[in-house]
Amino acid sequence: MELLDLPNELLVFIVTYSLPEGFDNLALTCKHFQSLCAPFVEHHNTLRQKFQDFMYNRTKQHMGRTVRHPLPNTISSAFNLIAIIAVEPIVAQYIHMADFRWDNQLLEGENQSLVTDQSRDKAVRRLLADSAVLKQAGLDWKKYYAVIEKDFNAARYSQHAAAFLLTLIPNAEVLWLPERWKPEATTDKLIKTVISNARHNPDGSTSLAKVIQVVMSGGAEHRFDLDSMHCFLALPHVQWFTGMCSEGGTYSEAALKYTNLETVWLYNASMSEVELSNFLRRTPRLKTLRFTPFIEEDSWRDWDLCKFVMTIEQIVGNHLVNLCITLSDAVGTSIAPGQASMRGFKKLKRLELPLETVLCNLEAGLPRNPRSLEADALAVMFRHFTTLKHLAPCLQEIHLTLTAEATRLYEKIFAKVSSKISRAGVLFVEEEDHRMSPFSDDEDYDDDDDDDDDDDDDDDDDDDDDDDDDDDDDDDDDDDDDDDDDDDDDDDDDDDDEEEEEQEQEDEDEDSSEADS
Structure with a gap:
């Protein structure tokens, strides 16, 4: 029997079963399925728009301004979302x-009768009572x-509530945990059970089994511990972790590997x-x-970069x-002197480091002219780059x-470094560091911009004069083209010879410096 020979009652059941992942494809298979899917399209699109990229406290554009949806029309807490899923379970599959x-951050001090539909409480209790994960974790649903x-x-x-919500989202690929996430003994048992199920059934419909990216953001007053992320990073498909305002953990648990974290x-x-x-x-x-x-600003020790x-x-x-590796602090980030070797990075293709990486290798004492410290660091970093590039073939x-002041002070050095790196076949990108330079002075560079404007005005006048002169000289230029071509060829050969000699001299100097060192 062919599929379309089945009665419409069974075909409608197939349509509802395809929601949400397979619904669009099923609706496009033939006209008959398209007609059967038509009554579901509007609600399907509404749920997808509202929940596919879900976030609490959804905003909207009104009269050219961004405003929040008024309570209770916005979902502001895990309890609100759980209540919606309890009434319409398919909502969880759209996320x-x-x-x-921002779980519950909009509800502080609000009258709870305004922020939820109390008629859903019975459905929420039934959802917890039927939860297989709570039973598996050995937790009493009534106490929970x-x-x-x-x-x-x-x-x-x-x-x-935040932990129980994580037992309900089987199709989530990006998981951004609440800023107020705080591990507790009871909720930890539940989370470990969910993670264990996902690890044992990575290709099934288990909650969190499809998560690819985990994001956690703390704050200056409530930094999160990396220990609390341990089980999430052990999920079978997690490849990306972003953590803001974190603290190092103790890692006292069993040594689970983050096997797919890249x-x-x-x-x-x-x-x-x-x-x-x-x-x-x-x-x-x-x-x-x-x-x-x-x-920390009042830290007594330097950071050992x-x-x-x-x-x-x-x-x-x-x-x-x-x-x-970047430095986010303003002026005052103190770096301890030391030594760092990059030779152990066998497959490195992109390297982005602050200049302090090299400065901490230099002697702790400043030279007589402190402006030359950054220049010395650049010279040390790229002194033999061309001859040693083969040691890092993947780079x-x-x-x-660098700071804007350093860029202006060492323009010639940058040009030389850039040329040397380019000859080795490596892309060199100079990025401006907006932190103030510790060696900056009160010199005002705005005058240069004014001079540039004046120069532009003069250039415009010169261009007009040049245009008139060019018209008069065109005939003479045509007569001299052949002679000029011969002269240009000779000049190019001379320039090439000079460049080769300079390069050879530079390489000899580098070899000599290397031998001396």
């Missing part, structure tokens, strides 16, 4: 990006619900090289690492492809971040 950052209800009535963030961005991270080492040891496939440290680089090299240097790009 692909789960942005739970009582805590959620207590938090809700107090108009505060509920870790119990990209890690740690911004404003407060962690020691030991904590970083413990984290990196779990990333056997790490390819990209972006790291920005958090250094060189030691951090050496730690990264020793643990993930064999497989790291992209490395970026393709170098990004150099």
